[in-house]
Amino acid sequence: MHKVAFVTPGAYPVPSPNGGSVERVVEKLVPLLQPAIEARIFGRGGARLRPLGRLNGVVCERLPMASRGAYMNRVVRRLRAWRPDLIEVENRPKTILRLRREFPRxxxxLHLHSNTFLLRPYLNDKRTLLASVRAADRIIVNSRFLREFVVRQAPEAAGKIGIVHPGVEPERFLLPHREVGRAQRGWCDRRIVLYMGRLIPLKGVHHLLKALPELVRRVPNVLVVIVGSPFYGSGRMTEYSRKLRRMAKPYAAHVHFQSYVPYDEVPEWYALADVAVVPSVRREAFGLVNVEAMAAGLPVVATRIGGMPEIVQDGNTGFLIDAANAPAELADRLSLLLANEALRAEMGRRGQARVCEQFMWQHSAAGWLREWNGFWGGGR
Incomplete structure (x- = not known):
């Protein structure tokens, strides 16, 4: 059996209950690849996690994280000791360059989960990007959008890129609308729009708040619930998150801010909602929150940005809007959905069916193994 090492960035441990989207993909995907391969995850240590442990049958080596450089030095030493047949680097193109120097043969x-680390300040010049692409034998991306982005930057990469969508566990999100939860919060008579995610400018929450005046005019009992913080696992504020609260202040009766919640509690917030909104303004390579909302039976209103049109089917599982006209279109589509329970229910059912057909972790694992079989069957 071939041995495959999965090298995480070291930002969060695996498993990572308080954040780290890359680590969560590794946590959910890698165990499903066995027994086709012998997998081993390399990541940072964490409280109450053993330095050497198992995650659903996969060995995890958890290393001290004094600094990024020290972490990678330890990873290199452990890779030399384990001697894998293949090393997959998660979302850090420059790490590929380091490992190519250390292991030339x-x-x-390279598994890209976003284009963030292909841009400044993480990659400062085109030469480094091209070198990273050349150093990788195969590049896995999570959407057609991300594939096209990489090819525009490095056309020579076109022949070595494969697409593997991330997924969800639908059963985690199949919760009934919890009237008890709404009653506890005094929300029984409200129409609830849910935003779930980080509070950073590219996520476009400011556009949602700009839509509030018109949305309140059309749907007087609307409540916009904003769940998230600027940072994973922390309620720490930034100037942007404070700005959002200032924007919401005139409509305090129609906005509820909920700071970061652990991932285990995320389905409970979807269960309270009528509609989910994903108003990102740029660079959303995939947008797993769309899939989570669809798994929960919610119609999704999302911007036509990045990889999100590959998930949300306009007019079928929700609506896609133009980022350039986001406030007006958000008010229009959200008010339409909030006024029409039958439409919400039908779109929700279609969304759940789409998730079960295409966006489960089992589909992700099957896609990764197709890439593996094609690569290894090519004579490696």
């Missing part, structure tokens, strides 16, 4: 894959 190794099979190296």
């Amino acid at each position: 190794a099979n190296l894959w």
Whole structure:
């Protein structure tokens, strides 16, 4: 059996209950790849996590994280000791360059979860980007959008890119609308729009708040619930998150801010909602929150940005809007959905069916293994 190492960035441990979208993909995807391969996850240590442990049958080596450089030095030493047949680097193109120097004959894959680390300040010049692409034997991306982005930057990469969508566990989100939960919060008579995610400018929450005056005029009992913080696992504020609260202040009766919640509690917030909104303004390579909302049976109103049109089907599982006209279109589509329970229910059912057909972790694992079989069957 071939041995495959999965090298996480070291930002969060695996498993990572308080954040780290890359680590969560590794946590959910990698165990499903066995027994086809012998997988091993390399990541940072964490409280109450053993330095050497198992995650659903996969060995996890958890290393001290004094600094990024020290972490990678330890990873290199452990890779030399384990001697994998393939090393997959998660979302850090520059790490590929380091590992190519350390292991010149190794099979190296780069798994991109976003384009963030292909841009400044993480990659400062085109030469480094091209070198990272050349150093990888295979590049896995999570959407057609991200594939096209990489190819525009490095056309020579076109022949080595494969698409593997991330997924969800639908059963975690199949919760009934919890009238008890609404009653506890005094929300029984409210129409609830849910935003779930980080409070950073590219997520576009300011556009949602700009839509409030018109949305309140059309749907007087609307409540916009904003769940999230600027940082994973922390309620720490930034100037942007404070700005959002200032924007919401005139409509305090129609906005509820809920700071970061652990991932285990996320389905409970979807269960309270009538509609989910994803108003990102740029660079959303995939947008897993769309899939989570659909799994929960919610119609989704999302911007036509990045990989999100690959998930949300306009007019079928929700609505896609133009980022350039987001406030007006958000008010229009959200008020339409909040006024029409039958439409919400039908779109919600279609969304759940789409998730079960395409966006489960089992689909992700099957996609990764197709890439593996094609690569290894090519004579490696």
